[in-house]
Amino acid sequence: MRKLWDFPGGIHPPQHKSQSNSQPIRFAGLPQKLILPLQQHIGSPAETRVAVGTTVLKGECLAAAIGTLGVPVHAPTSGKIEAISRQPVPHPSGMVDWCITLIPDGLDTWCERRAMPDYAHHPRPEVLARIRDAGVVGLGGAGFPIHIKLQPPERDKVETLILNGAECEPYITADDVLMRERATEVVEGLNIMAWLLEPAHCVIAVEDNKPEAIAALRAAAEDTLIEIVVIPTKYPSGGEKQLIQIVTGLEVPHGGIPADIGTMCQNVGTAVAVYRAIHHGEPLISRITSITGHAVTTPGNVEAYLGTPVADLLRQAGLQTDRLDRLILGGPMMGYTLQSADVPVIKTTNCVIAAARGELPEPPPEQPCIRCGACSEACPMELLPQQLFWYAKAEEFEKAEHQNLFDCIECGACSYVCPSSIPLVQYYRFAKGEIRAHNAEQLKSDRARERFEARQARLERERGEKEARREERARTAAEAQAKKAEQSGNSDGPALDDRAAKTAAVQAALARKEQKAQQPLTAAQSPDETTEPDIASLEKQLSQAQDKLATMVAMLEEAQTSGADNADKLERAVAKNTERVKRAEEALSAARNEAIQPETTPPSG
Structure with a gap:
């Protein structure tokens, strides 16, 4: 039995998971159109490889990866490219971005797939390239390209590989039902990642409020070295740094990454995506998404093609528009309100909450801080939320940064417990955004200065080279004239220009x-x-x-x-x-x- 540790802070909000975890996963089907953003991950957006009017097959690459952190985008089904345009995408601001619009032909015809079931007989770089080409990213929420995490620096040997099945945020049950129904694929995906990393220990961590998933995983991991670890239900135990601390007792250092302490954390959905990419040659074209809330009549979890409009999923779940108060993408703690239901499902979409009136009421107006200290007690990162709030509100961003603002994981625990209803996380996000904007401007200014200095150095070098050439020509001409003067007996001096x-x-x-x-x-x-x-x-x-x-x-x-x-x-x-x-x-x-x-x-x- 593995010893477990605890992390500081944390809260116990109502779970509301029974609304969507009582039914098996259902397939969402083909919508009338699919809207595929070119950027569904952290990193560079993909570069379009198809033109309007092109007929494509299921699994065909529509946009190629650009840069180290890029991953491609694939066709979730066969059909015809209708448009490449800017359309609304999932974002708190309701922003628009470049998207590929695909009209399905209803045939769902696959392109040629290249499976690699004997991956252990292939070089590791080849397997990593196959995972990247499949467009696999972290499905736990951040969307970080998985092939980068699976090749850490040589100095950072991974001793413990943790598969995150905690799913601690209220309402969300996508990972829960995935572990119940596809536990074998979860274990096989973990085996592939373990072969790539060669860790000493492999752990699947699950909160104790998911007994069916725990039983299914134990059965699938029987006769393996994989350890199923049951952890207490506590928010935010599913956070990467918190889960590592629970399982290993180690803390990720400030400004560091888990690999610095010999650990790595992956999501159970990511493991299934890796398994499908290697054993079946299938790119990441769909994901499990929870559709829940009191404004739908049949909540549950659906496997939806990427690009499916959220409105289609809500319609299938029996959305009652007369009861709907607001739509939330993600969980109630870290999610955000959707401006429109026409945005598509992307690789990081794990939950849509159709909240009825009174289910998730708007917080009361912000009141002055009473310095009760509840936010500090709830913070899982042991920060000083009150100080960060004052600095952010006063726009003293440098002081906020010195108080480790960027260690904040924006879990919302401080806002949840604040008796003054201060939206602390929004202040922190504002401060982070301003600091990033300032740093970007500073970087832009530094690059402009470097370009100017390089240009000045180049012009000075060219002037020197030109002067040297002129002097060489003058010297050659002078020598020629002196030679001619000597031959003609002329005693006059040679020309100097x-x-x-x-x-x-x-x-x-x-x-x-x-x-x-x-x-x-x-x-x-x-x-x-x-x-x-x-x-x-x-x-x-x-x-x-x-x-x-x-x-x-x-x-x-x-x-x-x-x-x-x-x-x-x-x-x-x-x-x-x-x-x-x-x-x-x-x-x-x-x-x-x-x-x-x-x-x-x-x-x-």
């Missing part, structure tokens, strides 16, 4: 042209004595020399205007070309004189 390099190239071109022009001019200056002077050729040479002189003069004027370093060189070149023009003119004049001079030597007789 791009303008000097360009000037050196211009000078080299002018030198080549000058050399070519000098050859015919030299011939004109030293004509063959046996050949008479060619006046036309000399006129052409003079014209070319005059054109070159005009070009050099223009270049000299431009260099003098811009202050270029080669102005002196150009001046010398202009002087040389002026001398050549003068010699060409003299040669042409002499040739013309020689052509018109009369013969002075008389002919021989």
